[in-house]
Amino acid sequence: MTMDRRTLIKHIGGVGAAAALAGCSVQEDSGDGSSGSDGESGGSSDGSSGTESQGPAGTATAWYSLSESELASREEIISAFNDENRHTVEGADISDLKKKTSSAIPAGEGPQIFDWAHDWAGNSYEQGFVVDQSDQVSVSLDQFTETARSAVQYKGNLVGLPYGAETVTPIANMDVVDSVPESVDEMVSMMEEHHDPDNGQYGLGYPFDPYFASAWLQAFGGYYFDPSAEEPLGVNNDETVRGLEFALENLRPYMPNDPSYEPQAAAFAEGNAAFTINGPWSLSGLNSNDINYEVFSFPEMSDGTPSPYTGISVWYFAKPMADGGAAAKAGRQFTEWFVTNEDHLLSLANEQGAIPVLDSLVGSSDLPAEVQAYSESAGQGVPMPSAPRMSDVWGPVGTALTQAFNGDKTPQKALDNAAAQIRSNWE
Known part of the structure; x- marks a missing residue:
């Protein structure tokens, strides 16, 4: 069963970076980076109606799954679009987006567009949940980073448009520590110094699941799944096991006992941890709590390099877009406006740490320092695979990490079991 990104990280999916990721490639089939022709639906990128002025006005439904702190911004953006354009959009926050899209779209009840990371591209297209719009959009993909262009294409089909990137990186509570560490060894020493669980204080609040832990499991050359590798499944190879062992030895001792997102993130968000490792979606909550934090890129390791998964945020073109009606035109126009509107993209960068x-x-130079730090860490990372088989990897690896975190199984045994389960799923 697929473990969706919302379950993994309570928002994300995740992620790529702007300039830092421009030379990376998403691990899946993609097109040549060009956009479609000037179809009848294409609204201009500045929000004007273009050829959309012909025919009746339409209202598109947009689905997303956001944290409470992100919702206000999304609602303001949709309201701004609706005020400026003839077509309109009705947004809906969906608590279990994966389940909802999987059931509603085949029944003809789904949205025109939905928002998630690029790792859904392969499965969503193969299952018919998203459709190619390369001959309909008027936005040129040439104005996006190379990774973003690749992320929204699957086997030459344009399944959506990109608007941001995200990954996880360390964040320090500057009311607890005096400076950010330059090495992982220094960070571990600082965590030990400030770890006092008997008094509710921790060295680190760090959700420990496949997405978050990827920085360490891939730090020594390990990987979960790489469709381009001779052996695509790398979950239990020596390098991946070594990465998990490193994380358990150096980070686990300074964390709350529950590895799930809520208690780990809360430890830092409530001012009770020296460090966290989290994504840009967490920053608005920290701002609301008046946490005096500093975001910094992953510090150096003596014999490895933290390599977190990265993701591109995508507005997907759902199956209802194929009918070409007024609602589909509204969905395209909103998507094109959203992904090219510099004002609100800069606002997302400043308020939520989103990487353009x-x-x-x-x-x-208008981007805040936090975004630059996320970009640097993303530059060390690798894009999440969007191949359909990746959907069978998340769940077993998640179970393995929980077992190893809780001491129920050794890292080797837990990851061996995960690899066996994944291969069984594939068969």
């Missing part, structure tokens, strides 16, 4: 993938904003 629009070339005109990549490396901009």
Whole structure:
């Protein structure tokens, strides 16, 4: 069974970076990076109606799954679009987006567009949940980073448009520590110094699941799944096991006992941990709690390199877009407007730490320091595979990490079991 990104991280999916990721490639079939022709539906990127002025106005439904702190911003953006355009959008926050899209879209009850990370591209297209719009959009993919262009294409089909990137990186509570560490060894020493669980204080609040832990499991050359490798499944190879052992030895001792997202993230968000490792979606909550934090890129390791999974945030074109009606035109126009509107993309960067993938904003001096730190860590990482078989990897690896975290199984045994389960799923 697929473990969706919301279950994994309570928002994400995840992720790629702007300039830092421009030279990376998403691990899946993609097109040549070009956009479609000027179809009748294409609204201009500045929000004007273009050829959409012909025919009746439409209302598109947009689905997403966001944290409470992100919702207000999304609602404001949708309201701004609706105020400026003839077509409109009705947004809906969906608590279990994977389950809902999987049931509603085949029944003809789904949205025109939905928002998630690029790792759904392969499965969603193969199952008919998303459709190719390469001949309909008017936005050129050339204005996005190379990774973002690849992320929204599957086997040459344009299944959505990209608007941001995300990954996880360390964050320090500057009311607890005096400076950010330059090495992992220094970070471990600082965590030990400030770890006092008997008084509710921890060295680290760090959700421990396949997405978050990927930085360490891939630090020594390990990997979960790489469709381009001679052996695509790397869950239990020596390098991956070594990465899990490293994380358990150096990080686990300074964390709360429950590895799930809520208690780990809360330890830092409530001011009770020296460090966390989390994504840009967490920053608005930290701002609301007045946490004095500093985001920094992964520090150096003596014999490895933290390599977190990264993801591109995508507005997917759902199956209802294929009918070409007024609602489909509204969905396309909103998507094109959303992904090219510099004002609100900069607002997302400043308020939520979102990493732009629009070339005109990549490396901009207007971007906050937090975004630059996320970009640097993402540059050390690898894009999540979007191949359909990856959907069978998340669940077994998640179970393995929980077992190893709780001491129920050794890292080797837990990952061996995960590999066996994944291969069984594939068969």
